[in-house]
Amino acid sequence: MKYAILLLLLIGKITYAQNLQDYKINPIQFNKVKLADKFWLPRIETNKNVTIPTSFARCENTGRIKNFEMAAAKKGKFCTTYVFDDTDIYKTIEGASYSLAVYPDAKLDNYIDSLIVVIANAQEPDGYLYTARTINPENPPSWSGKERWINEANMSHELYNAGHLIEAAVAHYQSTGKKNFLNIAIKNANLLVATFGENKRSVAPGHEIVEMALVRLYRITANESYLKLAKFFIDQRGKKKYDIQDNNPWKNGKYWQDNETVIEQNEAVGHAVRAMYLYSGMADVAALTGDPGYIKAIDKIWDNMCSKKMYVQGGIGAVPDGERFGNDYELPNATAYNETCAAVGNVYWNQRMFLLHGDSKYIDVLEKILYNALLSGVGLDGKSFFYTNAMQIIDGVSHKDAEATRSGWFECSCCPTNISRFLPSLPGYIYAQMNDQIYINLFVASITELEINKEKIKITQNNNYPWDGNLNIAVDPERTLKFSLNLRLPGWVRNEAIPSDLYKYEESGKTGFKVMVNGINVNYHVKKGYVVINRQWKKGDAVKFVLPMQLKKIIAKKNLVENQGKISLQRGPIIFCGESVDNVAAISSIRIPSTAQFTGDFHSEILNGVIKLKAPVISLKANGAENRVQLTVIPYYAWANRGKGEMSVWFPEMTK
Structure with missing residues (x-):
């Protein structure tokens, strides 16, 4: 039984909790995993040393903190x-709190406390916290609406603000043990409970995240009213009257995922960030309540x-x-939006889907996002960002909605701060446990300790992933103990480019891998994409898991017309692109012969260390000359x- 349920039983609030369950799989918390990884550890340290301080500084110099000070006055x-x-x-603050849990810093701790005082002063007596209205209630910004909540279903973002407030406060409490921020969030959440619900005000939140946040607050307080309200908000979707025949997503409700009740929805629609937070919230509530309608719906949406x-x-x-999903197979390259926040949200959702179902396909997608779509959103310097993540830049000029250069900040700066809060939590995605089964989901050099039947087990990963597929895993139980070690066998090893037929590798066939314990081939079976080794483990056992890292050429389903006759390049979990700075010929002129052989070398001197792939190709000039x-x-x-220049992920392939 999970901690939240135990606590409910201990304090006697069992009427609602008796029917609750939880995710059957538990992730190992980020602060119980110590990284020694050459790829991720420097990025997390850059986030600590550069991204978080830069974000705080920009909150100060752009007036964001001043808004709280004026609200207090x-x-x-x-x-x-x-x-x-x-x-x-x-x-x-959320990202800084995660960082504090791993890297104690008295100066940062005191600075956060000073900000919490500013936030507390801006909170109204009944718990309302929304500076855009509190500064001047008689004349708030147009998106806010003239009164509290009346524009929430549209663009006021009052509940969105409350959601991020709660997320940050819970993170701060869990990381520091302090309740100064948590008390602010509880006061705000209690206002929501008093305002919304059966026989009270109802609304489908215009920008979801409060649903996830209320569940998170429920988990640490055992106050079932927060969980009930999260479900209430989710269930309000699809009740508003829209012209569902209209193709305008704002007029048919799809922009807000409000066109149908959630259990009737079967495709990913509308604003992509909103969607990810909604589907994550549905997974959380489904895990706790066992709601089969929610699970069936998010399964269908994920497949879509x-x-x-x-x-x-x-x-x-x-x-x-609208920063949104298009129709099926609407995936243009030149105008691709791919918001960084949507990538962060998609990691949240896929982690939850894994915790629900225990299938590696969700971690396959999570890994693809993590090493590619999400990580591209932050520059190597830790202080330059992409809001959108392009698939193609021609002649060094981007489409008006596709960024060709990174920015230090944005007027709408949701993506930089989302990155700053996500990266410190990354160690929490590496390991998971269900009873006597240990999952290794991400191959990140690290150490963690966990327990099976009150027996301690230390797991140590040592590798040079994602550049090298030779993975070494030390398994050290305190005493000999039988349990299962589940090693994710990535889709790219199983010759699966994605868990669907949308993309596939040009060459089919199984790719070999090796797994040994103490240098000897070991019995295993593959279940739900995991190599499962069930045995009596003893201190000093060493697992060798070898994943071949050959280059793979990806082709797209025929429905993606723009990518027909083209290939994309992948090695391990990494998708590659061509960039002008490395090439003499224009990227847009490149044609890759089907017989081209790529070679790869690691270059420590550029881009903080990367593998470059090279091959002889054809540059096709405007006059047809090759x-x-x-x-x-x-x-x-x-x-x-x-610097600036052309870039492309897809290249035409020449078969002659």
């Missing part, structure tokens, strides 16, 4: 652009996204107009760190 004029700008402070609405590097939300040139490609996540 109840005078002035809301001085930023968007009514959800409050959340940039919350998200940065993976089979019809995801870019080859894991990006989602193709359409710039020149033999060399193509160099780099990991997609690393593009646009060395």
